[in-house]
Amino acid sequence: MLRKMECDSACTGRVAEGCKHCIEGSKMVLFVTGLCKWNCYYCPVSLEKKGLDVMYANEGRVHTDGEIVAEAEAMDATGTGITGGDPLLDMDRTVHMIRLLKDRFGRDHHIHLYTATIDPEKALALQEAGLDEIRFHPPESVWESMDRTRLKETVAALSIDVGIEVPALPGKERELNALVAYARAAGVDFVNLNELEFSESNWDMMDAYGYRVRDELSSAVAGSRETAMAVLKANRRMNVHFCSSTFKDGVQLRRRLIRRAEHTAKPYQQVTEDGTIVRGYLYAEDLAAAEDKLRSMGVPEDLYEVLDNRIEVAPWVLEDIATDVGYRCFLSEQYPTADGLEVERTPLN
Numbered sequence: 001m002l003r004k005m006e007c008d009s010a011c012t013g014r015v016a017e018g019c020k021h022c023i024e025g026s027k028m029v030l031f032v033t034g035l036c037k038w039n040c041y042y043c044p045v046s047l048e049k050k051g052l053d054v055m056y057a058n059e060g061r062v063h064t065d066g067e068i069v070a071e072a073e074a075m076d077a078t079g080t081g082i083t084g085g086d087p088l089l090d091m092d093r094t095v096h097m098i099r100l101l102k103d104r105f106g107r108d109h110h111i112h113l114y115t116a117t118i119d120p121e122k123a124l125a126l127q128e129a130g131l132d133e134i135r136f137h138p139p140e141s142v143w144e145s146m147d148r149t150r151l152k153e154t155v156a157a158l159s160i161d162v163g164i165e166v167p168a169l170p171g172k173e174r175e176l177n178a179l180v181a182y183a184r185a186a187g188v189d190f191v192n193l194n195e196l197e198f199s200e201s202n203w204d205m206m207d208a209y210g211y212r213v214r215d216e217l218s219s220a221v222a223g224s225r226e227t228a229m230a231v232l233k234a235n236r237r238m239n240v241h242f243c244s245s246t247f248k249d250g251v252q253l254r255r256r257l258i259r260r261a262e263h264t265a266k267p268y269q270q271v272t273e274d275g276t277i278v279r280g281y282l283y284a285e286d287l288a289a290a291e292d293k294l295r296s297m298g299v300p301e302d303l304y305e306v307l308d309n310r311i312e313v314a315p316w317v318l319e320d321i322a323t324d325v326g327y328r329c330f331l332s333e334q335y336p337t338a339d340g341l342e343v344e345r346t347p348l349n
């Protein structure tokens, strides 16, 4: 049965367990390395990561186990998606990350992983380390000749969920249908089709393949959605899930930000419905005098905090007192990410 989901996503059958955590916004994205040998022309990995041996937990660069655990704690993650690059190019690091997360957050912390390397021995080692779900990304050149790969043997060797995840390349229905038919015969649990998107690192697809954006407001590639829906309609007996670009950005990311914001915001900060945090700042040369002024105006101690060069005051309080307090006041709207990137700053007086 074909089931419509939010933001034009859709699925036949069941949605993979890893996707459920992602849809809820409770999955941490752990980018373990930007190294990859596959060179897919549509690769969306950003320029700051591509080809570099760097690690990111969600949006923030990380270097240590402690930073990774702290990010998972900050968003109260129920699961992690390990990605790259190709995580299987550094098995020691990837196995270590799976063990680290399972040791710290327990068996129920669901971990799935994306790789283009189809290697049963490596997949088994990941399963032994505690991996719950693996998603293979075969290059487009083998979609119609998957028998040349070791995927069937890999599926047979594993007891965890195995999926295939590829971009829905416009006009490639025949190749994708062949891939889904192979997946079904090989015992693969699900196939995910992602809406193809332009990113800073793959704009040359426009010239090389004649791809165009779907509309002026979107980075999605025209025709990708239609191709995916045609494949879903032709494969109603297999678990096939189409994930739209608007769903990824508009729903999954927003939910993750809201989750992180609600988990990290202090009582004197305000979480917006977009998942940003609004903070109130009062600037003064003499912070002790400014604090006295706040007290004299009846601001409760639990609704402000003295920082290095300013006082943070609950935004709803600062809006009320800004005209009379005698100091410069601003509202600052920030992402709830590790770097606290400011979205907007509004003067109050």
Ligand code: SF4
Residues within 6 Å of the ligand: 036, 037, 038, 039, 040, 042, 043, 044, 045, 084, 085, 086, 115, 116, 137
């Ligand atoms: S396998 Fe993934 S990370 Fe590697 S080039 Fe292809 S799309 Fe990029």
